[in-house]
Amino acid sequence: MIIVMDPTAGEREIGAVEAKIRTHGLGVHVSRGTERTLIGAIGDERALEPEMFETMPGVERALHILKPYKLVAREWHRASTTIDVGGVVVGGAEVQMIAGPCSVETPAQMNAAADAVAAGGARLMRGGAFKPRTSPYAFQGKGVDGLRLLKDAAARHGLPVVTELMDVRMLDTFLDQGVDVIQVGTRNMQNFDLLKEVGRVDVPVILKRGMSATVSEWLMAAEYVAAGGNHKIVLCERGIRTFETAYRNVLDVTAIPVLKRETHLPVIVDPSHAGGKAWMVPSLACAAVAAGADGLLVEVHPDPRQAWCDADQALTPADFATLMHRLAALAPAVGRRMAIRAEAWAFA
Amino acid sequence: MIIVMDPTAGEREIGAVEAKIRTHGLGVHVSRGTERTLIGAIGDERALEPEMFETMPGVERALHILKPYKLVAREWHRASTTIDVGGVVVGGAEVQMIAGPCSVETPAQMNAAADAVAAGGARLMRGGAFKPRTSPYAFQGKGVDGLRLLKDAAARHGLPVVTELMDVRMLDTFLDQGVDVIQVGTRNMQNFDLLKEVGRVDVPVILKRGMSATVSEWLMAAEYVAAGGNHKIVLCERGIRTFETAYRNVLDVTAIPVLKRETHLPVIVDPSHAGGKAWMVPSLACAAVAAGADGLLVEVHPDPRQAWCDADQALTPADFATLMHRLAALAPAVGRRMAIRAEAWAFA
Amino acid sequence: MIIVMDPTAGEREIGAVEAKIRTHGLGVHVSRGTERTLIGAIGDERALEPEMFETMPGVERALHILKPYKLVAREWHRASTTIDVGGVVVGGAEVQMIAGPCSVETPAQMNAAADAVAAGGARLMRGGAFKPRTSPYAFQGKGVDGLRLLKDAAARHGLPVVTELMDVRMLDTFLDQGVDVIQVGTRNMQNFDLLKEVGRVDVPVILKRGMSATVSEWLMAAEYVAAGGNHKIVLCERGIRTFETAYRNVLDVTAIPVLKRETHLPVIVDPSHAGGKAWMVPSLACAAVAAGADGLLVEVHPDPRQAWCDADQALTPADFATLMHRLAALAPAVGRRMAIRAEAWAFA
């Protein structure tokens, strides 16, 4: 940490800062410039907070030099993490597609959805049983029954499932039902009690970025999970909130190369929520893979117009299959390969 | 709801939209313009979602005309809501000050803090026992012991207490401990399970605005609480996230007059988190009251430099007392009166 | 335009709104709902502004139904516009690369840059002679001499040139020097006098998006140019300003499919300014082409470490050549072809 002293600070103020740094067990290095004196704290600065110094007389500001995250940082773990989900590897050479409807509705809808996901070639299935809705009057999900419907439909094609956990009290139920990947949603990225709990289990977690979370805050949320002992974390970019009103969110593709450099964790992208419209999904999905994403999370519904939520952002089975082919053609240009279910494209 | 048809839409597409509206029990009104045909849905459009129509052929877009919130809307409840917290009224003619430290630390610190709060004239005390921290390695709060310390210290001056609930599993404990006002923090504004639970109890709730929540999303979060039966809701603006890096957040004073018009609920402001520095607090506190806020939530610590969290944003007891006097002078200019504890300013 | 009346509005207020609409030569259509009365204006609503009505008694709000732009809208001009720049076509089947240094420095630097641009296969060259710098103390560009150096270096390989015009008084000089494409920079996107002037000449214009301009404002800026008679406009996305501090801007790839739908104008992307670091450029460039961009504007410098400005975002000639090959492999996956200078890849 660097403490920048005010131009008016004298020896007494400088001495007080030095003393405070030493109290925390760190060394001190003073550098006297022409306009400012800088005091460096030597050692693991994660024990210090800028606010400890910014209230002291003569201090202009204090700034961290090191990144606040450690377990999830590539600096301390050079190799990329790969996560095995029932035999499907996320974070390796292959780009994974996770597809399925916004919400679990009926057995027939789920079976048709699973058929479409499998036929398209995806190896993981998604579906929401507990839905975070802006309005208390909107459909809130099928709950535990929904988990069962999701598992049953996916099992017909041997697809592991991904579904969102909103309430910490439901974690045991998720484990009992055999949820393969727990999704922590955008609105819960900084629900720290939830992060702590999923950090204690041995199930992979997809951690979606908060609507206006910085990359650093997002990695610190992942650090919460990792600090609990669960290192099977996948980061999911899903669009950020900006001033633009022509579309729901802005897909932040810049985050992809930045995350791949900062962390060893896999990074996937949700182009459906990012754009908010099905017709934008192919462009955004291609952009994500071209930018280096390890996977995609896409909404597919057997009949989008009848979907109980997010009807306008789900792909039809046909459009989904077309997208999978396009992605399979594109991935090699950036040195990747699209994971395709063996049974799906027998003669592809 | 208005459905705007594409210029190429024909009678068949228009008919399909009409039919869909009628299926939901609403009436239809078609208006044919020179460039577009508009279809209006007559009735309670809250049953409809734009996405139901935006996937239909020939539809350009669909837009809500009515606001999505109802219980919290001033349109349906003209009189301003006042909330009685142990004899202290929030939302009435008087502007309330809620003060105290960021986090509960020790009995001595809490007693000194309570003394400062009472001496300054405030009638409500705040203090955090459970702390939402960006880093898993930072102090996470004293927990249940902290609740007790807060209650004990405040009781010495008869001050009702406000404290943050992060984990839905702790709600019963909060009730057992006699927490007077439950605060739902910024990061939990859309933790819908938490909102539903606090909606079921009969304790006032302070609902802080999410870091980048729109006014509409914020009122919908309040609607969740109200829909559960708890109408004792206070909205708290605490600064929003923007592109600016010179300060932590931007205090959104514009939200104050807008909320006073849109909702009947009281609106308070947290100038401490908004600016992030103690020296900004007086200016922001005055701005908030001048703009029409019903109260303030301010961090005060007996010795800010020794505070365990947010050291740089807490006021000293002396600065707090000065601020209270300034606010007392300012409030009458905007037709309000600062609530001052009777014992505090005997001869004020 | 739809005027939404307040629930308390009576016949008198409704009548006044109707009368005002008719004064402007439009027809009126009244729709009485259960909670609100809506008044539609029938005709070219571009003559109306919401503010004309929002000040009238009984009016809640007024909203445009039609888009405010017309000349640049695809609705009125279905075919995509292609722009011929000295035989190089922007907006057609081929994706164009425009490359060169941030600023013109010396004849040697410009010749080496032109060699790199040509060798990499690009067909258009960029270079800044007038530089918009945040600081008045930073290098402001070589001015008119810079224009000459750019033209001379590019001429050696027959490359048309793109360069930024900041000051309306320099337009004639740009024309005299034979600038092939005039770039209007981010900070001047709403410099309306500059837009009007470039609207009067017959030279293609690249219009960069303002740092926080909405798609609608951007298209209205293009409409200014088109309204002057110059329809040779290329839109350039270059990253938007958000809350994120880990990178300079957020490249808004979502804008690409949205613009391709809203306007007939070509859309290109500047991945260099978007990310701000050379190592991010390949990922962002690939993402842009994958999302449907018609071209790229990339900074290339013969020796980035010695560059006089934006040193950290320029590619080396070698990295540029590698990127061109990667893009050439990727474009066909999204149905495009990378334009490659014939002489460059004789045996590619």
Added chain:
Amino acid sequence: MIIVMDPTAGEREIGAVEAKIRTHGLGVHVSRGTERTLIGAIGDERALEPEMFETMPGVERALHILKPYKLVAREWHRASTTIDVGGVVVGGAEVQMIAGPCSVETPAQMNAAADAVAAGGARLMRGGAFKPRTSPYAFQGKGVDGLRLLKDAAARHGLPVVTELMDVRMLDTFLDQGVDVIQVGTRNMQNFDLLKEVGRVDVPVILKRGMSATVSEWLMAAEYVAAGGNHKIVLCERGIRTFETAYRNVLDVTAIPVLKRETHLPVIVDPSHAGGKAWMVPSLACAAVAAGADGLLVEVHPDPRQAWCDADQALTPADFATLMHRLAALAPAVGRRMAIRAEAWAFA
């Protein structure tokens, strides 16, 4: 400047950075920490740019320690600047009100507006002759005739005038017409050629903040004007662009105390453009003065409903007079006094 070396950097990389710093005439100070080596540049770091170092091998990042502005910084000029505009002092103990219509329309409108401004007690008048409009089809202002109408109307009450300059070619005309204060608008905050030109004249300049300009960029824009020799600069906060859609902009009151600390220049606020609705103006105006603003820029129109632009944000003469009284009551609470034209409130 501090250069943070990569953990893998060796002596050779450190040596190269040291050498580069010395080439620019600055001293070097190396500090070896446990995880990183830091290299400090001793001297006036304004000669250095982070990008000079961030492209060097072994460098993680480089950061400025000093602020980039100097002439406008309070650090170098402790006393607050006061600017005399025809006997009216901006930046002193008194808070100044600048009022008038959005645009100059007719002699009758301007005379009535001037009467209202003077009757309300304001000592400076505003009015737009050249209007920056989002649409090329909207009213663009009366031009030079408008300047004359503004001067004539204001002269009847001895009010100096403020009006916006958009086109650098009109500067001489502004001087010829006796414009007392030149306003540089939001969209031109980084129109550097315009800033340079107004920096060369001896007329006070109001520099509005760009829609998403940081405080630092804004002060650098002011530095452009000051670097030209014109130190009569007034900064005007007018609301920033955020994600919120319930109002046009978010008035950034936090900027007020921050600017008062960072710069010696006067700071005023435009509550009319910030909120976009006349009914919000009183709350925002009071908030601005409570937060420490040196003045306000408010739209007043004799008959807002008939205004040719921004009809919904102009105050009526009666509302303006009421606001002036409220502000006069409020200012003393924050240690200021509202400047009131002597003739206006003879018996106030």
